[in-house]
Amino acid sequence: MVLALDTCLFACSAAVVRDGELLARRIDPMARGHQERLAPLVQEVMSQAGLAFEALDRIGVTVGPGSFTGLRVGLAFAKGLSAALSIPAVGVGSLEALAQPFPGRVLAALDAKRGQVYLQAFEDGTAVSAPDALPLETAAARVAEFAPQVMVGTGAPLLAEVRPAARIEPLDHTDPAAVAALAAARAPVPPRPLYLRAPDAKLPGGRSLVP
Structure with missing residues (x-):
């Protein structure tokens, strides 16, 4: 059972997939506000699927490229839930998720x-x-x-x-069902952000926001 999340692009989305069968999916278009929306949205798809969080086997999450802030929101949530449930979180590139269908x-x-x-x-x-x-x-x-x-x-x-x-x-978001399919098929390696370049925003003194 896979819970898939995407906050990298112009939507906050989640899906629950069991052995390739889509049980629930929600895609909310947005350019910002992912942090406030993600937890309630995940609760909604879990309720729609009729499942407790303990039924999950792994979490798939997009790791970029995309919005620097957005991808960190998804990664932090996935890692926190992974630790709480003692299940693996798996990273999926946003480009491969777009191409998957x-x-x-x-x-x-x-x-x-x-x-x-x-x-x-x-x-x-x-x-x-x-x-x-x-x-x-x-x-x-x-x-x-x-x-x-x-x-x-x-x-x-x-x-x-x-x-x-x-x-x-010209899609501006991934299908979380595609994220789930990719996450289910790969080894459970902890997700890491895929930035490809430094962010436009800088800290005082010109330092990058990316460590």
Whole structure:
């Protein structure tokens, strides 16, 4: 039994999945406010599934790239619940979660602002490149080389003209059911944030918010 969480992008979402069967799912679109919404939302999906927290076997949580604040909210919650229930928490990349529902050659791309995109390529669900933060020009060259059948994510429209034949899915959040499927299939390694670049916001003195 997997509880999946995503707070990295433009939604706060959770799902409960048992042996591939979706029991409950909730996706609340939002750009901020994940910290206040996550705990009540998790309680809602657990109630909808008709389960106590003790029925869970593991927790899947997105680890980025995405909102620095959002991904830390999800990670902190997942780690706390993991410790309380003595079950593993498993990290899932937001790019792989975006790509998971689509077969064939898929390019997941998120608008990273400042003329960059977060990019990762997949073929039939298997990653064929590492996640990276790239200038748009470099990303466009990757698109031309990979020739994806599907481009998914907020960065997809920025690259659409490079590959007019590709199906464009400009999703701004993952499906937590996809997060659950990926989390269920991998070894229970403790989740770590995937930032890809330093945050735009800085502490006094120019120090990064990322330790």
